[in-house]
Amino acid sequence: MKLEPFKPAQPKPETLTVEYWTKRGLKAEDVPAVLEQFAKERIYLNNVFQVNVQELPDQGAGWPPMVHLSIKRRDKKQIHDWRIFQQIKNMLVGTENEAVELYPAESRLVDTANQYHLWALADPAARFPFGYVKRAVSGPMEAAVVGARQAPLPEGTVETPEPPGAAFADMVAP
Secondary structure, eight states: OOOOOOEEEOOOGGGGSHHHHHTTTOOGGGHHHHHHHHHTOEEEEOSSEEEEEEEEOOOSTTOOOEEEEEEEETTOOOOOOHHHHHHHHHHHTOTTOOEEOOOOOGGGOOOSSSEEEEEEESSTTOOOSSSBSSOOOOOHHHHHHTTOOOOOOOTTOOOOSSOTTOOOGGGBOO
16 A cells, blocks of 8 residues: 655544534533544544544653554544554654554453554654564565565565574564
8 A cells, every 4th residue: 555645634623613522422511621632633644544643741650752643544444454554653753663552451442433543652762671672574485485474565675684584582672
């Protein structure tokens, strides 16, 4: 999927009214909180996606500043292609910023639309204390050598020079 660059956008004026939200079932007294949340977000659009971006400077409990990406297709269809999320994160936050998609405890689950969420570290030098420590990217031919399958790599993707099936033990963060 070819993604065009994201451009800043503004909420449609009608979405900033009490009437708009009460017609959708929200109580009038709850609308100010929704509008307050909108005011904290930057909206970006491209040919396929809308992404609402919010800076989260204080997460407490020793967490560094983060950036929340709320991602949805403009046609409202489902998505879940890891490479697309990686590309969106790279385009809006940075290529060296790390991000995660959280699969929460059921008691914290939010699942109200075909909308997806990434939380990225705001500092491109910061790293999560889990995950791989070095890059490993292989195309379909290299994956087949070790009995795996891999989708074709996007144009311009640089494969790592490691031999297929190289040991991953030294790639995992302690």
